Amino acid sequence: MLLSQLFLAGLATFASAARAPVTRVLHESRRSLPAGWSVVRRAELDTILPLNIGLVQSNLDNLDAYLMDVAHPESPNYSKHWTAPEVANAFRPSAESIDAVRTWLADDGWISAERIVLSKSGGWVMVNVTVEEAEHLLGTEYYVYEHAEDGRQHLACQGGYHLPEHVSKHVDLVTPTLHFDVKIRRHGSADSSVTKQLGSVGFGASPKMGGPVHTIFTDLEHCDEVITLACLRTLYDFVYTPFAPGRNTIGVVEYTPQSHIPSDFDVFFGNYSKGQIGERPKLVSIDGGSLVPGGDIGESSLDLQYVMGLVGKKQEVLLYQVGDAVLSGSFNNLLDALDGSYCTFKGGDDPIADSFYPDNSPGGYKGPEDCGDKKTAFVISTSYGYQEADLTPAYMQRQCTEYGKLSLTGMTFVYSSGDSGVAGFGNLCLNDEGEQIPGTSGTSFNPTFPGGCPYVTSVGATQVVPGNKVTDRESAVFQRFPSGGGFSNVFPRADFQKGAVTNYLGKFPPGYAQDIFNDSGRAYPDVSANGLNYSVAADGVLRLISGTSASAPTVASILSAINDARLAIGKRPIGWVNPALYSSKFEGAFHDIINGTNPGCGTQGFAARPGWDPVTGLGTLNFAALLPRFLVLP
Structure with a gap:
């Protein structure tokens, strides 16, 4: 024993x-x-x-090299994009x-x-x-x-x-570990008030809705008061008729319950583009996404009316409507639907931050989660975002990598930079512990995501100065909201922008202590466009809507036209556009913005200055100058 x-x-x-x-x-x-x-x-x-x-x-340490090989204008392999299976196998x-x-x-x-x-x-x-x-x-x-x-x-x-x-x-x-049920917000928010819950991943915020448009201006004399399609075409030298619309693709992303009323397109086109009356976007439903009666109609109406109006009658526009009315969706739900290799078992990427389907809640989407089964577009515009402080670095880095992988296939991702200047949503700034607190107490700048991801093109906002002509130089937006911009606390400064950012910090040092912002981080925005007082049809009435959420679809439309022109002569789409825009080959292809700031956190933020700046980026796009430069590339 x-x-x-x-x-x-x-x-x-x-x-x-x-x-x-x-x-x-x-x-x-x-x-x-x-x-x-x-x-x-x-x-x-x-x-x-x-x-x-x-x-x-695998091979993530080679991602930048792979991308630069197909995206830098001096590369002999420019625009020789990979197939989706090649990307999946490589990584x-x-x-x-x-x-x-x-x-x-x-x-x-x-x-x-x-x-x-x-x-x-x-x-x-x-x-x-x-x-x-x-x-x-x-x-x-x-x-x-x-x-x-x-x-x-x-x-x-x-x-x-x-x-x-x-x-x-x-x-x-x-x-689940450190990732919280945070809020994905549209970047056209007038304030931090919440109007509709988007489910476990976020909220829709009320847009910066101005009053009704009492006078329908069709000339260019009032672009300092109301922005129309004609104003934008003049501002950015954007006159173009599609030649290859059947081969070109552009998509706009909305998250339920952001929605629109289809008849509003006829109100908008009836006033600003009569030849497009009757046109509608093509709905691409992701995880039960649909037009929700009684949903928030500001963002979707703005994005789609201006993208459709700018790209013209011949070009089909895809509406990626993400998530059902109960759970809604997240950026990862969108990416899952576009890239099957990104999906996890049963779809989704984070059981906390991303929605899972089927949704057994009353009224929920009962189908399987979409996983690599949706058509991709060459250009995708999104006007929603997080603060970096909402998420963990690993979560952001993994998602950012996916934007890079999809860019290898020839896609361009356009994101608005935010409407809170150097602060976060609701004027939240960071304290010494990295906590988000009101800007009256927090002093460190609070960058947005995914604007800091180097594989997306981040877009800030400008405006026509009151009393100025549409042909006068614009300013960084200063009425109604300050344009988001600054430096990431997660992603390092990208190689393609090192010269431009070093020039800004050297010639125009902001003068803040080192703990106020991360001057070695990825700098954003990359470019900008007008974001003030767009005339938008909402619920049968033309109203003024503002925000970088207006700027992003404008830039996306111009880039899509460049793709059309390249496709028409037998070339490939531009894909990840950032290395080209910052290169010497594109110097002088922008309307440089040198006035204005983006205040927040008890400071004036950064100042718009000659060349790139963290308020308006490289400036606004000059289509007439950009197009021939892209056309001569391989």
Whole structure:
């Protein structure tokens, strides 16, 4: 009996040694909670979590080189874009990464093999675990958090989480961990008031709706008061008739319940482009996206009326309507629908920040989540955004990489830069701990996402100065809102813009302390366009709407026309356009904006100056100068 007891004790000691806790390294952390959240209690240990482990993609260190090879105007391979399968194969996670994570789960977490699932794209490993198991695996503690605004609760780990050092290099991020149910907002917000909940991933904010347009101006004498299609064409030398509309594509993204009333297009075109009466965008429904009766009609009406009006009668415009009326959707839900290799098992990328379908809620979309089954467009315009402080760096970096991968196929992503100057939504700025607090207390600038991602083209806002002619130089917008711009706290300064940004900081130093903004970060916006007082038909009435959410679709329309012209002569679309715009070949192809600032956080922000600046970027587009330069490229 004594020998048996000693033998059993030896076995227990051996097993304990074999399963001794592994040494972990901090994999991801958050300095502070997103605005409005606070901890209420420890999570119950038997709560089940759908643990999703995003694997590191192969060849990411080569992504910039791959992109510059097809996007820099001096490259012999300019515009020789990749196919979607080529992109998927180049970046597919390695078998080594999959095996490392599986072995870790089995050895350290004692997870049986049948519980571990690999996504169909090979990019994610999923396993359902208890909170107790997750805390053991990740070296962290889970808590329940509550939002002060509406009392909704969310489960997340505190501070950070850890992975074994040999596993960490194979993992991008793990969810649910630090990623919160944050707000995706349109960039045409007049204030921080909330009008409609978009579900678990965000809210729609009321647009900067001005009063009705009492006089319909069809001339160019009143562009300082009301912007119309004619004003924009004159401002940016944009006169163009499509030659290859059947081969060209442009898309506009809206997130339910942002919607529009189809008959409003006839009101708009009846006043500003009579030959387009009866035209409608082509609906591309993503995860049950549809036009919601009673939805917020400002953003969708603005975006679509001006894109359709600017690209002209012959060009089809795709409306990517994302998410049902219950859950809505996120940027990742859009990207899932465009790129099947980005999807996880059953779709989605983060069970907290992104919506999952089927939606079993009353009135929810009961179909499967869209995964790589939607038509892509050469140019996609989006007027929504987050603050970087809302999200974790790993989440943003993974999404930013996807914009880069899709850009390899010839796509151009255009995003508005925000309407709060150097502050965040609701004039929130950052304190020393990285927390978002009112600008009267916070002093550090609060950059937006994805404007700081180098693979998107970020667009700021300008305006015609009251009393000036439409042919006079514009100013950075100063009425109604300040244009978003600044420097990312997550993404480093991009190579393509180093010369332009160094020139600005050297010749026109802002004079702020180093902790106010990250002068080594990716600088934005890249370009700008008018964003003040667009005449938009909404609910049968022409109203004035403002914001960088007007500027982005204007820039997207001009870039789409350049694609049309290239396609018409047998060339390929421009794709990731940033390296070309910043290159010496395009010097002088912009209307340089040298007046105005983008105040916030108790400062005047940055100043518009000759050359690139973090208010208006390189300036507004001069189509007549840009087009021939793009046409001579391969």
